Amino acid sequence: MTSESPLYKNHVLWLSHNFFIKDNRRELLLHAHKYDFDIAFFSEVRDFVEAVQAVENARNDTLFVIDLDALHNMQAAMQDRRKLMMLGELLECLPAGQQYVYLQSARQGGRFLLQQKLVDTNCLAYAEKPIGNDMLVDKLFNLFAQKKRGDLVRLIALGDTPGLVDAELLEHQIEVVRHADAQTLHLRVKDLQPDIVLVTDTEYERTEAVGRVLKKNMEADPVREVTLLQRHADPLLARSALAGGFDAVMLAADAGLLVSQLVNRADKIRINRDLISKDRATGLLNKVGLQKKAQELIRNATRDEWPLVFGVVDIDKFKTINDTYGHYFGDIVIKRLSLTLASHLRDGELLSRFGGEEFVVVFPHATLAEGWRRLDAMRQAFCAIPFEVKPGEVRHFSFSGGVAAFPEYRTENALFLRADAMLYEAKEGGRNRICPATK
Numbered sequence: 458m459t460s461e462s463p464l465y466k467n468h469v470l471w472l473s474h475n476f477f478i479k480d481n482r483r484e485l486l487l488h489a490h491k492y493d494f495d496i497a498f499f500s501e502v503r504d505f506v507e508a509v510q511a512v513e514n515a516r517n518d519t520l521f522v523i524d525l526d527a528l529h530n531m532q533a534a535m536q537d538r539r540k541l542m543m544l545g546e547l548l549e550c551l552p553a554g555q556q557y558v559y560l561q562s563a564r565q566g567g568r569f570l571l572q573q574k575l576v577d578t579n580c581l582a583y584a585e586k587p588i589g590n591d592m593l594v595d596k597l598f599n600l601f602a603q604k605k606r607g608d609l610v611r612l613i614a615l616g617d618t619p620g621l622v623d624a625e626l627l628e629h630q631i632e633v634v635r636h637a638d639a640q641t642l643h644l645r646v647k648d649l650q651p652d653i654v655l656v657t658d659t660e661y662e663r664t665e666a667v668g669r670v671l672k673k674n675m676e677a678d679p680v681r682e683v684t685l686l687q688r689h690a691d692p693l694l695a696r697s698a699l700a701g702g703f704d705a706v707m708l709a710a711d712a713g714l715l716v717s718q719l720v721n722r723a724d725k726i727r728i729n730r731d732l733i734s735k736d737r738a739t740g741l742l743n744k745v746g747l748q749k750k751a752q753e754l755i756r757n758a759t760r761d762e763w764p765l766v767f768g769v770v771d772i773d774k775f776k777t778i779n780d781t782y783g784h785y786f787g788d789i790v791i792k793r794l795s796l797t798l799a800s801h802l803r804d805g806e807l808l809s810r811f812g813g814e815e816f817v818v819v820f821p822h823a824t825l826a827e828g829w830r831r832l833d834a835m836r837q838a839f840c841a842i843p844f845e846v847k848p849g850e851v852r853h854f855s856f857s858g859g860v861a862a863f864p865e866y867r868t869e870n871a872l873f874l875r876a877d878a879m880l881y882e883a884k885e886g887g888r889n890r891i892c893p894a895t896k
Contacts, residue, residue, distance in 0.1 A: 467494035467518045472508040488594040525561045556581035602731040610723040616657030620712030639664035668702030736810040739795040747809035751869045766828025767872035770858035772814040773888040825862035855889035
């Protein structure tokens with residue numbers, strides 16, 4: 458398959474590994490491609506210098522994996538004098554500006570001093586062998602998620618929080634919203650859908666039911682954390698809050714420490730939200746993630762009276778693609794469509810892999826005619842991509858789509874059902890088109 462854009466958004470450089478990995482290389486790649494990353498192997502001792510150069514030239518979306526056993530075996534090849542190089546010296550040969558994922562045996566894992574050496578030597582993570590290919594790839598995917606810390610985390614603070622500077626938290630992508638009334642907090646939470654709710658001990662003592670009201674709501678976000686902020690440690694109050702629905706207790710005595718704790722919590726929330734709300738194969742929103750973000754857009758559109766368009770697309774004759782060229786090739790077509798759609802999006806627009814070969818796009822501030830033109834441009838771009846199905850044989854594929862507009866359809870579910878019905882009409886009308894055809 459040929460294309461100017463890279464097929465996979467993320468990359469792994471496997472800098473050193475033992476022979477058993479060679480036998481599993483194809484399976485590793487199959488798993489990795491489904492998780493939307495590729496692996497480049499440096500399988501021979503003589504490749505180590507090339508591997509070091511690859512690290513120095515790597516993009517930000519790259520992980521570096523090193524097998525300590527293989528690194529041991531490289532010592533003789535790497536020595537430039539008559540004595541054997543030690544492991545620590547080899548680790549120092551690696552570019553210091555990056556972090557590394559180390560694989561080690563159970564015997565190595567039992568040596569604390571070795572673990573100390575690893576974590577002090579640019580270690581992003583380490584894992585113990587043997588580990589299944591699927592599990593290893595899943596762990597690497599999680600590390601990619603951890604490295605992506607740019608999503609905004611919203612925090613609602615109930616009560617006065619001296620020392621907590623909103624601008625400082627915003628530098629860490631944490632947006633602070635202040636609220637003064639405990640009895641209307643649940644309404645503000647429903648409206649803004651924050652990731653963290655911070656309640657001071659003073660406000661909790663005034664309205665101790667605030668945690669239960671937030672947590673018992675059937676529609677409460679399971680990732681959201683409700684945290685008690687104490688001026689002074691009070692174990693009895695802390696136990697009462699935890700029993701009443703709070704997730705954690707923090708002390709406000711040291712503002713710097715509090716900021717560090719909130720930044721760490723925000724990072725974990727981003728990771729958990731990615732795992733819950735994103736599709737593993739493409740990195741796009743899944744149904745859960747789309748629903749949350751689309752509902753927020755619709756609330757804003759209702760409040761500020763601006764238009765919005767839902768689009769639903771589905772790859773044409775996808776079963777035939779799978780049956781003819783194999784499911785692995787079908788996965789590649791899905792990934793390429795996801796990248797094509799994403800490349801046409803603007804800030805604030807949504808893209809979801811809704812299921813299988815079906816995708817949903819949301820265009821805020823767009824009329825039905827504008828949404829149709831945008832989706833049709835995506836259709837034409839995808840149709841233009843040449844897929845090499847076998848050496849010397851190229852095929853082009855297409856998708857059909859349907860669009861629906863707010864406020865004619867006012868809810869996320871109504872918009873989806875209407876757009877999906879229009880998609881069905883496009884399929885019935887011959888495929889490779891967008892309905893309704895409003896130019």
